[in-house]
Amino acid sequence: MENSKLMDQEEHQQEETNLLTRRYFLEIVGGGAIGVAAVGSMVLTAQFLSPNVLLEPSLKFKAGSVENFPPASVTLNKEQKVFIVRAREGYFYALSAVCPHLGCIANWKGEEGIIACPCHGSKFDQEGRVLGGPAPRSLVRFSLLLDEQKQLIVDKGLVVGEDVILKV
Ligand code: FES
Numbered sequence: 001m002e003n004s005k006l007m008d009q010e011e012h013q014q015e016e017t018n019l020l021t022r023r024y025f026l027e028i029v030g031g032g033a034i035g036v037a038a039v040g041s042m043v044l045t046a047q048f049l050s051p052n053v054l055l056e057p058s059l060k061f062k063a064g065s066v067e068n069f070p071p072a073s074v075t076l077n078k079e080q081k082v083f084i085v086r087a088r089e090g091y092f093y094a095l096s097a098v099c100p101h102l103g104c105i106a107n108w109k110g111e112e113g114i115i116a117c118p119c120h121g122s123k124f125d126q127e128g129r130v131l132g133g134p135a136p137r138s139l140v141r142f143s144l145l146l147d148e149q150k151q152l153i154v155d156k157g158l159v160v161g162e163d164v165i166l167k168v
Pocket residue numbers: 099100101102103104117118119120121122133134135
């Protein structure tokens with residue numbers, strides 16, 4: 001009888017130990033899951049609150065000083081793909097050198113007095129108007145300003161009308 005009581009007590013203790021071990025395990029797993037969920041939601045909240053901005057380089061550039069461009073000249077800035085045109089009368093404007101057909105870079109043909117695209121033969125006059133070829137429209141004209149140091153500033157982010165010129 002005494003022996004049986006002792007065995008019951010041992011079994012009871014063993015069950016309690018198993019229960020504690022299981023409880024401890026479940027607490028650890030549960031706590032870990034909550035921790036992972038909390039970190040995940042904090043990361044998502046931080047992403048949501050931070051501005052979703054794509055930083056791009058400025059579309060403005062210095063084209064050079066006025067004296068660098070003689071009257072009746074068309075100068076290609078290869079790096080920026082922009083023509084700086086100075087008319088015979090002395091005023092300026094900036095034309096995109098990107099052909100509106102399929103995007104090749106056009107060249108100034110001084111001997112013919114035209115801007116020509118080497119890819120499919122589009123031709124433009126000095127004002128950027130289409131003279132021939134597959135180009136569907138004129139060359140884009142960009143904003144052109146003069147800063148305090150008499151430097152020409154082109155803004156490729158600002159398209160202007162075909163009649164906009166810069167008088168100096
Ligand atoms: S890309 Fe200039 S004519 Fe086709």
